Amino acid sequence: LNATEAQRLEQLAMAHGCCCAVNFEYRAVPAFQQLAQLLASGWLGDPWLLRFDWLMASRSDPMRPWNWYAQQDQGGGVMGALGSHALDLMEWLVGPILELQAQLSVAIGERPKADGLGYGQVDAADTALIQMQLKPNWSNGDRAMPAQIALSSIAKQGRGCWLELYGSEGTLVLGSANQNDYVHGFGLQGAKTGEPLMPIKPDSNLAFGRTWEDGRIAPTERLLGWWAAAIREGRPMIPGLLEGLQSQVAMDACQQSNQGGSRIWIRR
Template identity: 55%
Template sequence: MRVAVAGLGFGRKVIVPALRATASTVVTALWHPDPQKAAAAAQAEEVQGFSEFSTLLDSDHVDAVVIATPPMVRADLARQALAAGKPVFLEKPVALSADEARQLRMQALQGELICGVDFEYRAVPLFQQLARLVQQGVLGQPWLVKLDWLMSSRADPARPWSWYARREQGGGVVGALGVHAFDLLTWLFGPVASVQARLSTAVTARPDPASGWLRNCDAEDVALIQLTFARGVVAQVNLSSVTRNGRGMWLELYGSHAQVVLGSSNQKDYVHGFTMRVARRGGALEQQEEESAHGFARTWPDGRIAPVARLLDWWAAAVGEGRPMIPGLAEGLASQMVADAVQKASATAMAVEIP
């Protein structure tokens, strides 16, 4: 499948090498709205370069499109690609609102086009192993879930202002980390029924990269969230991008029969470094080895490439076989509905139910 990549940040660092590692895909084009950047990147990657998205979609050398741009333009580009009859693979969040995500899903269904979403933790070996343990009932009756995702990437107030600082442009820790967390927990425990939340912005101004003057930040960099799942499980989710020496990502599951702790303190690589321990019926936590059935055939210094390559391979297979991709726009919509409910719950200081 001949694939074009829209976006030169994550797109070049992760998507391009992941596509090249997947036997079922080949990179044929790159897109960026700046013609000079598009041309320079295309020359470096030895592919075609485009600054007009419609021209890219008209190319005879493009069968499908990966959209790895900042969030504020993602849904519009996806709409254009779907209208041109191209399967799409989307970075998350798939849109700026659940309404946008719902429209994308309807458009894809009506056009019978396969769309994948980059929810990487579904493709990480120990998380796949955890999902199997939960499905097998090792926890017994799940009682409590606790997810701490405490990072320091934006703890320095001198870090320059960008779209990440603006809520209306899709910035903030809920879009960066939360949508991953919501998809992960929904994968494990089913749909979310209600949400309570408190969002805050610790770093309220950052220097403009061009002028040096301070610009306001209104996107949340701390989020305290409680999720209640339809099956009755309660989850406490704490997210932050401003925790100096933060502990990384740690997921704790407590049930009637067992406790599971899965996590990593590695803030430089959010795939490498995870460990999982299980305590059965009050016993001590015991280290679990990664099972070969879930392992990657190859890894890279950038840990993101291996799970993204796995997801892209699933996407290409789904396109080839004409069947839905999981995770796809249904999962993207479900995660975005929780993200929207989190914003509303924080703004109103009330619990928000999800239909």
């Protein structure tokens, strides 16, 4: 539920020699892996701007029952559901989060209880707006990359998941309007300076060996393969508890920023 608990889990795992995995499954999706490779190669040039819109409608029905998801102290809300993945993607694709400022809000303030006995109050945010500075791993010098992130679970007819990156040498866009499946439908586009944005051919070396109608299965199977390999080889799993801790530190910073209306520096 917070970074202190996440750090304790990591310490326990190390003390007992456990190899633990965290299901940041977007790291296992071919289109995201291809984007990561392009960024690491310096495809963008100097980093100028990142914009990430993840606008979904999964909680837009006000009659969806009240449960733990509606409660901040139970880990509910859009930050845990989408924010944990979004913040991990920033750290993985670009680099460490240096600072952030967040605004969290609740659009649907109450939901019917599952037992039919009245309504429960919602205090877990269903919308999050985050601005941050990232330190790109793939860029020379001290230039930071400004990033703007919009997350929502109540965006009726939301545009889905779209990640845009702009640099001195080009533009990269990865996105999908498919709200029913977070793997199928992603396409990667790119453009060098002065050229039109065009689809980038998928890298066949990154393709899944098998896919299922339920798009969650293939990336989870890939993650399980990484986990098994890490166990056999006696090394830490990536993504594991350390990556989970980093994401949780940033989520806690978002809550702190929202409560105090301030910019938060991320300590490492």
